[in-house]
Amino acid sequence: xxxxxxxxxxxxxxxxxxxxxxxxxxxxxxxxxxxxxxxxxxxxxxxxxxxxxxxxxxxxxxxxxxxxxxxxxxxxxxxxxxxxxxxxxxxxxxxxxxxxxxxxxxxxxxxxxxxxxxxxxxxxxxxxxxxxxxxxxxxxxxxxxxxxxxxxxxxxxxxxxxxxxxxxxxxxxxxxxxxxxxxxxxxxxxxxxxxxxxxxxxxxxxxxxxxxxxxxxxxxxxxxxxxxxxxxxxxxxxxxxxxxxxxxxxxxxxxxxxxxxxxxxxxxxx
Amino acid sequence: xxxxxxxxxxxxxxxxxxxxxxxxxxxxxxxxxxxxxxxxxxxxxxxxxxxxxxxxxxxxxxxxxxxxxxxxxxxxxxxxxxxxxxxxxxxxxxxxxxxxxxxxxxxxxxxxxxxxxxxxxxxxxxxxxxxxxxxxxxxxxxxxxxxxxxxxxxxxxxxxxxxxxxxxxxxxxxxxxxxx
Numbered sequence: 223x224x225x226x227x228x229x230x231x232x233x234x235x236x237x238x239x240x241x242x243x244x245x246x247x248x249x250x251x252x253x254x255x256x257x258x259x260x261x262x263x264x265x266x267x268x269x270x271x272x273x274x275x276x277x278x279x280x281x282x283x284x285x286x287x288x289x290x291x292x293x294x295x296x297x298x299x300x301x302x303x304x305x306x307x308x309x310x311x312x313x314x315x316x317x318x319x320x321x322x323x324x325x326x327x328x329x330x331x332x333x334x335x336x337x338x339x340x341x342x343x344x345x346x347x348x349x350x351x352x353x354x355x356x357x358x359x360x361x362x363x364x365x366x367x368x369x370x371x372x373x374x375x376x377x378x379x380x381x382x383x384x385x386x387x388x389x390x391x392x393x394x395x396x397x398x399x400x401x402x403x404x405x406x407x408x409x410x411x412x413x414x415x416x417x418x419x420x421x422x423x424x425x426x427x428x429x430x431x432x433x434x435x436x437x438x439x440x441x442x443x444x445x446x447x448x449x450x451x452x453x454x455x456x457x458x459x460x461x462x463x464x465x466x467x468x469x470x471x472x473x474x475x476x477x478x479x480x481x482x483x484x485x486x487x488x489x490x491x492x
Numbered sequence: 493x494x495x496x497x498x499x500x501x502x503x504x505x506x507x508x509x510x511x512x513x514x515x516x517x518x519x520x521x522x523x524x525x526x527x528x529x530x531x532x533x534x535x536x537x538x539x540x541x542x543x544x545x546x547x548x549x550x551x552x553x554x555x556x557x558x559x560x561x562x563x564x565x566x567x568x569x570x571x572x573x574x575x576x577x578x579x580x581x582x583x584x585x586x587x588x589x590x591x592x593x594x595x596x597x598x599x600x601x602x603x604x605x606x607x608x609x610x611x612x613x614x615x616x617x618x619x620x621x622x623x624x625x626x627x628x629x630x631x632x633x634x635x636x637x638x639x640x641x642x643x644x645x646x647x648x649x650x651x652x653x654x655x656x657x658x659x660x661x662x663x664x665x666x667x668x669x670x671x672x
Contacts, residue, residue, distance in 0.1 A: 231657045232650065238660070270664055273613055275632040282525040286539040290517050290546055297510055297550055379543065413540070446580070 230257045234264060238271045289379045296383060362391060370401055378411040385417045394425055403434040412444050419450050426458055439466035445477035452480075452487040461491050498562035506553045513553075516562070517546055523633065524570060530629045531574055531622070533614075541577060545570050564640040567633070571626065571644055578622050616666035624659035631656045 236242050237250050254261055365387055372384030385405065388398060399422075406418045425431045439451050448470060455463040467484045470476060476484075498519065504512040521542060528538035548569050556565060617625055630641050631652075638656075639649045647655075 228654060232653045235653050235657050267660060267664055270613070270667060271660060273610065274617075274628055274663075277526075277530055277613075278610070279526040279529050280535060282521060282539055282542065283535070286521065286525070286542060287517075289539075289543055290521075291514065293543070293547060293550070294510065294514055294517075301508070301510065 227257055234259070234267070237264065238268050289377070292377075293379065293383070362393075365391060366395075366398060369398065373401055373405060378414050381405070381409065381411065381414045382417050385414065385421050388421050389424070396430075399425065399428070399431055399434070403431075403438070406434075406438050407441050412446055415442075415444070415447050416450055419447065419454060423454050423457070426454075432458065432460065436460060436463045436466055439463060440469040442470075445480035448477075448480040449483045452483050456487055456490050459491065464488055464491055499560070502549075502553075502556050502562045502565075505549075506556050510550065510553070513546065513550060516549075516566075520563075520566065524566070527567070527570060527629055527633065528574065530617075531626060532577070533618070537577065541570070541573050544573050548573070561640065563636060564644055567630065567636065567640075568644045571630075574622075574626065612670045613667060615670050616663055619666050620659065620663055624655075624662060627652070627655050628659050628663065 233250060237247065242250060251261055251264075254264060369384045369387040372380050372387070375381055375384070385402065388394060388402065391398070394402075402418055402422055406415055406422065409415050409418070419435075422431050422435055426435065435451065435454065439448070439455075442448050442451065451463075452467070455467075467488055470484060471481065496515075498516060501512045501516050505516070524542050524545060525538050528541045529535065532538055532541075545566065549566065552569075556562075617628075620628075627641070627645070630636060630644075631638070638652045642649045642652045645652065
C-alpha cells in the first residue's frame with residue numbers, strides 16, 4: 223500500500239536515525255523509487271546526518287564553571303540575606319517552643335509576662351515603624367556599598383551583577399546614578415554597558431539620568447550600544463537626542479546598521 | 493551519579509535548595525555549550541549563553557511545573573536565549589573563527605579529508621537559516637524526543653519530523669553545491 227509522500231518523509235527520518243529493524247530497512251530501501259528517491263541519495267543523507275551529530279565541539283573553559291558557581295554563591299548569599307532576619311526570629315521561637323523547657327509550668331509563668339510586654343512593644347507603631355525604617359535603610363546602604371564595590375571587579379559578570387543589584391533598590395541616589403553613568407561611558411565590556419542602559423532606562427524619569435543618557439550617545443563606539451540608545455530615545459521621545467545622533471552620523475567609521483537605525487530614529491523623533 | 497533525576501533536583505531548586513542547581517549545571521553544561529557552539533560557532537558567546545540560561549533557570553525556578561521535564565524546559569530557555577542573541581546581533585551565520593577540532597585516531601590523509609568535509613559542512617550549515625540549523629542540532633541531542641522538541645517549538649511531533657527532514661535535505665543541497 224502506497225503512503226502519502228509526507229508520511230514517507232517521516233519513514234526516511236526513522237531510517238536516518240537508525241531506529242528501523244533490519245527487515246524494515248530492507249523493505250524501505252526497496253520501495254524508495256516509488257516515492258521518487260534514489261537509494262544513493264538517501265545513503266548520502268544518512269552520512270550527512272551522522273556528520274552533524276559528530277560535529278567536533280571544544281571543551282568549555284574552566285572560567286565558565288567559575289562564573290556559574292560565583293553566580294550561585296551570590297544568589298545563595300542574597301537569599302540568606304533577605305530571609306535571615308525573620309528566619310532567625312522564627313528559629314529562636316521554634317527552638318524555645320519545641321524544647322523540654324516549654325513543658326515546665328514555670329516556663330508559662332515567665333513567658334506570659336514576656337509575651338504581654340512584647341505585644342505591647344510591637345503594637346507601639348511608632349517605635350516599630352522606626353525600627354523597620356532603620357533596618358530597611360541599613361539594608362539599602364549595604365546593597366549600595368556592595369554594588370559600588372562589585373562595579374570595580376575585573377570580571378564582567380560581577381559588574382553585570384552589580385548593575386542588576388540596582389534593580390532591588392527602591393530609590394537610587396546621586397552616587398549610584400553617577401556610578402551607573404560612569405559604567406555606561408567607560409566600561410570596556412559591551413554586555414555590561416547594555417545592562418547599564420536598561421537599568422538607567424528604569425530611572426529615566428529623573429532629569430539627570432535622561433540628560434546623561436543623551437550625553438552618552440556621542441561617546442559610544444559600539445554599534446550595539448548606539449542602537450540600544452536609539453531605541454531608548456524613541457521610547458522616551460527625547461528630541462534633545464537628535465543633536466547627539468547627528469554628531470554620530472558625522473563619524474565616517476560609523477557601522478552601517480547603526481547609521482540606518484540612527485536615521486530612522488531621527489525620523490521618528492522629528 | 494544519576495541517582496536523583498533532573499526533575500527531582502529541579503524540584504529541590506524550586507523549593508529553595510538552590511545549591512542543587514550546581515549538580516544540574518555539571519550534568520548539562522557540556523551538552524548546552526555544544527548546542528550553542530554548533531549554533532553560533534563562538535566559544536565565548538556560547539559560554540555567555542550557557543551562563544545566561546542558568547541565570548534564567550535560577551530566576552524563574554518557581555515557574556518549573558511539578559509534572560514538567562527538566563531537559564525540554566531548559567532547552568526551551570536555551571532556544572529563547574539563542575533567538576534573542578541572533579536578534580540582538582543581527583548575525584545569523586556561524587562565527588568566522590569557527591574552528592574544527594582535529595579528529596583523533598585517523599591517519600593524515602583521512603584526517604585532511606574529514607576536516608575538509610567538516611569545513612564544507614560548516615559552510616553549508618552557516619548558510620541555513622537559524623531555525624533550520626537549530627532544529628537539526630536539537631534533533632541530535634541525546635535523550636530529547638521529537639515530541640519534546642515540538643513542545644519547545646510549539647508545533648506537533650509530525651511537524652518537527654517534517655521540518656527536520658526538510659532542513660536536512662536543504663543542507664544536503666547546500667553541501668553538494670559547495671562540494672562541486
